[in-house]
Amino acid sequence: MPDITPALEIVDLCVGYAGETGMVPAVNRVSFSIAPGEFMGLAGESGCGKSTIAQSILRLLRAPGIITGGDIHIAGHDMLTSDDAKVRELRWRTASIVLQNSLTSLNPVKAIKWQLQEVLDRGGGSKTPTELLEMVDIDAKRLNAFPHELSGGQRQRVVIAMALALSPQLVILDEPTTALDVIVQQEIFVTVKALQKQMGFAVLLITHDLPLLFDVADRIAVMKDGKIVETATVDAFRRHQDHPYSRTLLSATPRVDFATPDVIRPKDVAHPVLETAHLVKAYGTNPLTGRSMLVAINDVSFRLAPREIVALVGASGSGKSTFGRMVTGLTGPTSGDIVVDGHTPVPVSRRRKSTPRAAQMVFQDVYGSLNPLHTIGHHLRRAVISAPQREKVDVEARVAALLTEVGLTPPASYLDRRPHELSGGQRQRVGLARALAASPKLLVADEPVSMLDVSIRREILNLIARLRDEQGVAVLYITHDVVSAGYIADRIAVMHRGQIVEEGPTKAVLMHPQHEYTRRLIAAVPGGLGLPDGHTHNHLTEATP
């Protein structure tokens, strides 16, 4: 008789968080099941309850979270009515989990070998720590390494090896690659898919990234506000989405419009808003050789014309953020020149009120870049007052105008609010308004949307494009995301190991990448770039051996 017991079966699961005013429901009568060996994707935005489900499956939910009803069976084992000892026994043997943050998923003070052995010591594993590491393509020499000595991708591979150590029927992947670069993400999923084929475990992948699910999953469930609004096979879902929210989520993902040709701007304008010549930034010097230990930016010569949006694309550690910080004067260069609107950026510590600040920064962390103690009005007034001005300005009028420009209307209703009373998207709008207060010629936006929910990323990108159109400000858009770069930028510059390896009009670069690294970056985009016919680069499904 074939094994028809589902790897996971959830029936009418209800989870609530005990608050001061009673139970706040987080998961509301959710039911779904995963067949043995099936790859299921659970998609939704932050706060929709998808991670709560992941924690509930292994009964890892902590106070104030409480499972208030329903059933969970893993491979036929009841997880909710069993006693603690039984649940402990079932954990990891029947289902294991990989969490988002690879840096904190492993105990920082124990060697990899110790952590793998700890799981194997429970008995029932058929592999040695060495075999486990080799299984996920990590050199067995790294067995005695500590987590901080591995890269983010390697650490996540170690956790995956650990998750498979006791051959469970189900592996839960809770946003496992969100903190990693696309190329690393692609490599990890190639490994997971290959191991799944070989070992036959089922996967529950929790993510906000629908295009990624198109590449790797068999079936998709979409969650909103604690409920599953739609479940479908990937093929059916790609063709047609039943629920309006599924369509919203899908259309919110920026797409590159290949139908409109590139706007070719004159390459060498007389007065570029930003120009760098042989820019170098190096950190730390070896006392013996006098050489730099780390060269973050290596001989970059770059120009940005007025009213131009250029995307600086690269992986983490490629030097793209360092470049942005030098342009805004937050860090000084080791050698080479930067000219922004005719001036060399002045370091923050030596700025006077009259110092021109043609370049303004928009930060990635919308939570950390606004002081939580001050009101929005305070933040913007400070920015307006400290901006270099030729004549006296009406501060209140200027603040109101800024808020209106970034779409926070009516402005009066935002003035007395504090950052925690705003959504992530609204906060980033405040960040943009603050940057505009000094009437800059250039906005340096360092990953301005990567911390935001998918559905509002496009809004913010549209806003940035509109500010360019209306205010005439040029934008240096720093990102790891090729798709959003293709969506918004006139030109793309690809940064790799501190150098710009390729530069050109957006669609030309995306359709005819010249550099090997650019090709890999494009090939790793989940769901593909949607390139016109004849330009399909291999993506994940084809890359699978």
Added chain:
Amino acid sequence: MLYIAKRLAFYLLAAFVAITVNFFLPRLTPGDPASTIVATYSTTLNEASLNALKAAYGLTDEPLFTQYVTYLGNILHGDFGRSLSNFPAPVTAIISAGFGWSILLGLTSVLISFVLGSALGALAAWRRGGLFDKLAPPVLLFLGSFPYFFLALLLFYLFCFKLQWFPMGNAYSSVNPPPFTLNGIGDVLFHLIAPAFTIVLVSLGPWTLNMRNAMIGVLSEDYLTLAEAKGLKPRRVLFAHAVRTALLPNVTALGAAIGGVFSGQLLTEIVFTYPGLGYSLMRAVSSVDYPLMQALFLIITLSVLVANFVVDTVYVLLDPRVRTGQEA
């Protein structure tokens, strides 16, 4: 290894600076110690004796730098001069008499506070919001906020004087230090209980609170969720994962605590007339015994450095993250 070598170099440099400051500071203040010593005796001694005394204290007309070199040489030979209040006993003799007792009292009380405080803190965090977690921190803070001498005197009066459970002072019953036998050790430990207990009582609060806070931070880390998900027994999750990493900040604090033993337990030694260095320091100050004071200050500074170096070394074994020397 490179890391430890770097730390060692740093501490050697710090020790050198400490010795230098210790030499120059008293000599740069008006009315330097040597003249004070000589002045004290100038009316009672004749010319020849006075000159002999000047020579004995190194009060020469040599340039300061020459004196400094001589001083460094003397220190390397373990020669700190002669005590004034116990003339002509060498300073080293007085210090070596108290040194062992201070170490005994200090290490015992600091280690007990460290172990007990960390355990209580771990327990409070593990059962966060429970009865123990609600009671322990305020009670310990309350005890810790008493002026130490008041609490020590109170306990001394109650347990040593009224109830006579513990001896009224000294580190042993006999006139001379007891022999290294079971009875002798028992006698020393018996004299240790009361002073050590008062120190533990007032210093327990910070150890407990720091451990509790560190634990709460660690408990919210993903690797603890993962440890639980891996089906490990609660005891293993607690000790191998939570306590193991949450202990690290307390280990760092241990260095400062051990280093502060000599200066910190001054009051304890006075209240319980315990014959340690703190007691010697008090006598040195009250009798203006400069050579003894100077040597004691040096010992206190050096012990802070040595304790911190030992803890730094232990820390390297406990936390692999500092081994690669990424602290810069």
